[in-house]
Amino acid sequence: MKIFSADQIRAWDAYTISHEPISSLDLMERAATALTDWLLRTGLARRDGHILCGMGNNGGDGLVVARLLHQAGYPCHVWIVRHAEKASADFEANLARYRHLAGVTWVEEAMEIPSDTLVIDALLGSGLNRCAAGPLAEVIRAVNASGSTVVSIDIASGLFADRPNQPDDAIIEPAYTVGFQVPKPAFLQPGNARFVGRWQVLDIGLDRRYEKQTPASRYFTDSQSLPSLRNRAVFANKGNFGHALLIAGSYGKVGAAVLASRACLRSGVGLLTVHVPECGYSVLQTAVPEAMCLADEHPKMITGVPDLSSYTAIGVGPGLGKAQETVRMLDELLLKLGGKPAVFDADALNILADNPEWLTRLPKNSILTPHPKEFTRLLGRTWADDYEKLDLLRAFCKRYSVVTVLKGQHTIVATPEGELHFNSTGNPGMATGGTGDVLTGILTALLAQGPPPADAAILGVYRHGEAGDRAAARKGEPALIAGDLPEFLHW
Numbered sequence: 222m223k224i225f226s227a228d229q230i231r232a233w234d235a236y237t238i239s240h241e242p243i244s245s246l247d248l249m250e251r252a253a254t255a256l257t258d259w260l261l262r263t264g265l266a267r268r269d270g271h272i273l274c275g276m277g278n279n280g281g282d283g284l285v286v287a288r289l290l291h292q293a294g295y296p297c298h299v300w301i302v303r304h305a306e307k308a309s310a311d312f313e314a315n316l317a318r319y320r321h322l323a324g325v326t327w328v329e330e331a332m333e334i335p336s337d338t339l340v341i342d343a344l345l346g347s348g349l350n351r352c353a354a355g356p357l358a359e360v361i362r363a364v365n366a367s368g369s370t371v372v373s374i375d376i377a378s379g380l381f382a383d384r385p386n387q388p389d390d391a392i393i394e395p396a397y398t399v400g401f402q403v404p405k406p407a408f409l410q411p412g413n414a415r416f417v418g419r420w421q422v423l424d425i426g427l428d429r430r431y432e433k434q435t436p437a438s439r440y441f442t443d444s445q446s447l448p449s450l451r452n453r454a455v456f457a458n459k460g461n462f463g464h465a466l467l468i469a470g471s472y473g474k475v476g477a478a479v480l481a482s483r484a485c486l487r488s489g490v491g492l493l494t495v496h497v498p499e500c501g502y503s504v505l506q507t508a509v510p511e512a513m514c515l516a517d518e519h520p521k522m523i524t525g526v527p528d529l530s531s532y533t534a535i536g537v538g539p540g541l542g543k544a545q546e547t548v549r550m551l552d553e554l555l556l557k558l559g560g561k562p563a564v565f566d567a568d569a570l571n572i573l574a575d576n577p578e579w580l581t582r583l584p585k586n587s588i589l590t591p592h593p594k595e596f597t598r599l600l601g602r603t604w605a606d607d608y609e610k611l612d613l614l615r616a617f618c619k620r621y622s623v624v625t626v627l628k629g630q631h632t633i634v635a636t637p638e639g640e641l642h643f644n645s646t647g648n649p650g651m652a653t654g655g656t657g658d659v660l661t662g663i664l665t666a667l668l669a670q671g672p673p674p675a676d677a678a679i680l681g682v683y684r685h686g687e688a689g690d691r692a693a694a695r696k697g698e699p700a701l702i703a704g705d706l707p708e709f710l711h712w
């Protein structure tokens with residue numbers, strides 16, 4: 222699914238209005254009807270709730286929701302904050318319609334909000350063009366202080382859809398954000414967690430032709446937009462699915478090699494060889510009998526690179542450590558890789574960060590899988606906000622011609638062409654040691670089977686999160702451990 226900017230979404234509304242065709246008033250009715258149905262379906266609707274409206278179309282949505290809830294037997298208090306000289310036409314039309322049913326209260330300062338009620342936030346939507354100030358800011362702060370359950374329509378009032386806010390901006394902190402059609406960039410930024418809550422988007426029937434014909438550089442990966450794994454032909458043999466080599470583990474961290482290996486084998490690879498320090502040999506042969514094992518001559522760390530000619534993809538990094546001998550091994554690996562597809566993770570990334578001049582030696586389209594800390598090390602700097610992080614990520618991928626998987630809640634797959642793919646699966650239960658090693662195993666297996674690296678990364682990241690979601694559903698988030706993930710992979 223494409224992710225559009227606030228301007229593009231506005232243009233999409235306009236396209237639908239002129240091509241369906243539908244009046245803007247009827248489109249507002251459709252959006253607010255979908256939202257009211259959601260409130261009724263989830264059981265959040267209640268009598269005596271508070272609906273807070275601004276004077277734009279977001280406020281117009283609020284007035285339609287007020288009317289529909291009233292008609293459904295849930296009359297609410299409607300407050301309108303006077304923040305402008307003039308209201309939007311659709312707001313005015315819906316104010317007139319609502320007034321047939323009940324009154325509204327205009328305010329120019331914060332009102333009393335009870336602590337145990339439902340607040341529907343329709344103050345400001347995607348039309349926000351400066352930070353909320355004056356009475357709007359007062360009302361926003363009063364809502365946040367009330368402790369009520371807040372549902373924001375379209376986006377939390379005060380939150381910019383596609384650019385950073387300042388730390389002191391007045392922004393609603395909702396329990397839920399209910400947006401329309403597609404997620405807004407703001408929903409996906411870790412720094413906005415407080416201002417988004419649990420979010421979802423409702424289909425309001427915006428014209429699909431606009432989505433098809435409008436270019437985007439940001440995507441949301443859901444089950445509908447996944448690259449697929451090649452079908453396994455009936456007469457296939459193991460030679461058809463690649464031979465992966467994992468280079469992983471050091472004394473005390475052989476588990477990382479085991480986790481990556483199990484995940485690799487559960488991701489369709491034909492053959493797997495794992496290169497571990499000598500101390501990991503019997504561990505690996507016992508824990509993962511399906512894998513072949515090469516023992517390094519060093520008892521505790523990996524110091525050498527095997528002959529790479531028979532491998533179709535290489536994964537390096539989990540549990541490696543950063544001993545001098547291992548640093549030399551990575552240098553040798555970069556020399557020997559040629560153009561082979563490869564995944565670099567964990568200490569392989571930390572070694573690259575210590576030797577940034579090696580980044581230009583990475584094979585084109587290599588996959589790098591840093592978490593944010595590792596990414597700051599690779600960059601040699603940090604970022605001022607989530608949006609700058611995305612700019613830096615794009616520039617990094619372009620400069621080194623690599624695919625970068627920036628891990629987190631919505632893991633981002635960034636391509637050398639400048640596309641950003643935000644993942645939709647995964648949960649906080651996965652914030653536990655070793656889940657990244659599992660991802661490396663998955664990605665190495667997929668690369669070995671030959672798809673374009675960006676597709677392998679998008680698909681692998683999605684399935685990794687999905688396995689985490691299945692594991693969490695079965696065991697509960699706190700009980701989830703990395704070893705569960707390979708068992709819950711399903712292709």
Ligand SMILES: NC(=O)C1=CN([C@@H]2O[C@H](COP(=O)(O)OP(=O)(O)OC[C@H]3O[C@@H](n4cnc5c(N)ncnc54)[C@H](O)[C@@H]3O)[C@@H](O)[C@H]2O)[C@@H](O)CC1
Pocket residue numbers: 234235245246248249250252253275276277278279280282304305309344345346347348349350351352353354357374375376401
């Ligand atoms: N017909 C349509 O195009 C649809 C629009 N929809 C709703 O329309 C909303 C966007 O409507 P608008 O473009 O009217 O935008 P808003 O409802 O966000 O209001 C913008 C108005 O407030 C002013 N404003 C912006 N920032 C302000 C600030 N900090 N302090 C005071 N005033 C400020 C603007 O100048 C403008 O007059 C969406 O968020 C969505 O809720 C939905 O009804 C779906 C269909």
Ligand SMILES: Nc1ncnc2c1ncn2[C@@H]1O[C@H](COP(=O)(O)OP(=O)(O)O)[C@@H](O)[C@H]1O
Pocket residue numbers: 567592628629630631632646647648649650651652653654655656657658659660685
């Ligand atoms: N809150 C979260 N929501 C979704 N996924 C998460 C969350 N926290 C962590 N993850 C996922 O778990 C994995 C953690 O990887 P990483 O930090 O490398 O762990 P490790 O180094 O212990 O293997 C990543 O794929 C990340 O996307």
Ligand SMILES: [K+]
Pocket residue numbers: 279342343344345346373374375376377378
């Ligand atoms: K809002």
